[in-house]
Amino acid sequence: MTRFDDSLAAGLAERSKAASYGAAVYLLAPLAAILCQVYLPRFFAALSYLELPLLVTVYFALMRRRPASGAVTGCIIGLAQDALSPQPLGMNGISKTLAGYFAASLSMRFDVEHPALRFILSFFFFIFHQFFFWALSRGLLGRQVDFPIPQTVIYAFLNAVVAAALFSFLDRFRREE
Amino acid sequence: MDSFLGRYRNLSVLLLLVAGQMMLLAWQIRSSQDVPLIRVWAVAAVTPLARAVEAGRVAAASFFSEYFVWRGAVQENRELKRRLGQLQLRNHFLEAELASAERAQALAQFRARIPSKTLAVRVIGAGAGPEAHTVFIDRGSSDGVMKGMAAITPEGIAGKVIAAYPMSAMVQLITAPGAVAGVVTQKLRLRGALRGTGSGLCLLEHIDSEAPLEPGEWIYTSGADRVFPRGLPAGQVKLVREGRAGREILVEPSGLKTRLDELVIVLDGVHGMLPPPGVPPSDAVSLLPPPPPEPGVGSEPPARGNNGALLTDADRLAERYRRMAEAQGVQLGSKGRVPDFTREPAPAAPNGRSAPPSADGGAPKKQEPPRP
Structure with a gap:
């Protein structure tokens, strides 16, 4: 093997390394994210656009690197979020299931440890999630809702900024497999 | 079949989850029914945490306010600092007590005022998502x-x-x-x-x-x-x-x-009456403060009639015309000369006599009317 092949293999091995967490982290992180979304807008209305449940879904999907696990995580978090909102169960569930699945699929091809890539992926998956939520609202519920692109891009940017800090915080609880 | 599922395990899980949720959605929309079990579980999981966080927030706010009050007081000299800290703490405590009592009293008064049977509740959280426009209350x-x-x-x-x-x-x-x-x-x-x-x-x-x-x-x-x-x-x-x-x-x-x-x-609920047009919704009546007194008039005591009652503007005008007529030697109501109501009588001197006439020996000059 050449030196290039060795470094490539080492890089692939490093990239395919999945992270695991304690059961308490799996339980408390989504619960805290949902609680923040329920509690914070009481005092700061602007924070209602912070999609912490989505960010937690994307984080676990990226770090676990298993599409099935990402989809299940997104499904559970999304359904819990739906249960605390007046809309039918499944709207956030389907959107976050897809976000979790595709985030985990992408994590097998990229180095998701890099902060810049995490920022870009968070930005992308926020828009992805909002688009699917909008499409489901129109397609399944028949609601005439708009998809404000500039506003969504701004919120995606702000969520990506928060995601960069949140991901590095959650990294502290990581256990390498 | 098993090999197919094993080979496409991830995709199968995704399709299963999405299809399941779509069926759940379709069932809710078609039957106009909810899935109370999932909602009850989610709310039951979040409500104790929301209560704990709210209690923690109140305690932390109280702690920090007291801490900063103390920190400001430390910079004073020791004796003054101790007294000042105690007074400020007491003041904060009383203000908080007063605000709480006022809020509770206002709510109690409001509940007593409306005829419906009501229940006072506390808001413990907001609905998830920016488009929710919902809040959670602590009574169920x-x-x-x-x-x-x-x-x-x-x-x-x-x-x-x-x-x-x-x-x-x-x-x-x-x-x-x-x-x-x-x-x-x-x-x-x-x-x-x-x-x-x-x-x-x-x-x-x-x-x-x-x-x-x-x-x-x-x-x-x-x-x-x-x-x-x-x-x-x-x-x-x-x-x-x-x-x-x-x-x-x-x-x-x-x-x-x-x-x-x-x-x-x-x-x-018990239906109430609509207030008449022009009446604000609250039954609290607010009175404007009295207008400031006019220059030179405010110091005088209010005019009163023989029975001690306050005179009206019409009474004051009639009294003014009567004095003008008396000053010109004319009795009102009698036939003959008509008094000149444009000539103001001279103000009474401190010793009870009228003011001296003007330099030309005539009557005191009439006050120029204010120009518009």
């Missing part, structure tokens, strides 16, 4: 709160209960898209519907397009929706404009002007 079905009950504040209507759980309930605010309340205008008693738009203002619909409505007019509940009892303030007309589909009347809900900390749930 075990306290008698049921779906469809009205949630109000002393300032006006706030929303209605859309889900009741054993220990908490979800209230949809009147500003939520789809939220509707039957209303009536105060002046012309025009009936309509107040519809939430998702923003801070609501839309007044189904009202006569030719009816004169101006910003500032109060809107009250009509009781037609069987949720809000008649006679509660709903809001004030904020803006009347021409929209794409005709005239748009935007109403600012009066019950949501301030942050929602406490609400009153109407357990058993």
